[in-house]
Amino acid sequence: MRESRGIPTVLLVLLAAVVAVVLLVHALHRGSSGPVPYAARPALTPGALNPDVTPATIRQTICSRGWTATVRPPTSFTSALKLVQMRQYGFTGGLSDYQEDHFISLELGGAPNDPKNLWPERRPRADHVDTIENDLNQQVCSGSISLAEGQRREAELKWTDG
Numbered sequence: 001m002r003e004s005r006g007i008p009t010v011l012l013v014l015l016a017a018v019v020a021v022v023l024l025v026h027a028l029h030r031g032s033s034g035p036v037p038y039a040a041r042p043a044l045t046p047g048a049l050n051p052d053v054t055p056a057t058i059r060q061t062i063c064s065r066g067w068t069a070t071v072r073p074p075t076s077f078t079s080a081l082k083l084v085q086m087r088q089y090g091f092t093g094g095l096s097d098y099q100e101d102h103f104i105s106l107e108l109g110g111a112p113n114d115p116k117n118l119w120p121e122r123r124p125r126a127d128h129v130d131t132i133e134n135d136l137n138q139q140v141c142s143g144s145i146s147l148a149e150g151q152r153r154e155a156e157l158k159w160t161d162g
Helices: 009-030 067-071 075-089 125-142 147-160
Strands: 098-102 118-122
Touching (some): 075 098, 075 118, 098 125, 118 125
Antiparallel strands (some): 098 118
16 A cells, blocks of 8 residues: 555545545535534534545445444443533433434444544434435445445535534
């Protein structure tokens, strides 16, 4: 693997993809009439990628049935984080009103334990978005869209619609 000043090329590519997603979403938000009250906010939840998931490894990772269960963080971790993040977002209501969700889903190569990739997503929206995440995973695994495109679409959805 080629390296550039000690940084593996694959990490540079992943970093470039994340930056591209952030820039695209910020450009999309410029013309919006205002933030969606329960949408993820880039400043609080920029997203983070799992370095083990790359275009070269998707068959052994996100496209392998049951793989997400092997990387999913325990609820003790996500429940404690949900409390902190609900305060940061200014969200009201009970814990059961929200699902501590991965901004870039595990199904699309999101970092499992990075707080930058987790946020309190409002129910029932969170349950609906799960079906969209599964559809994007299916498109990536079938080859109809790239991993980066699936991640971009998911980020756009969560930053604009919650």
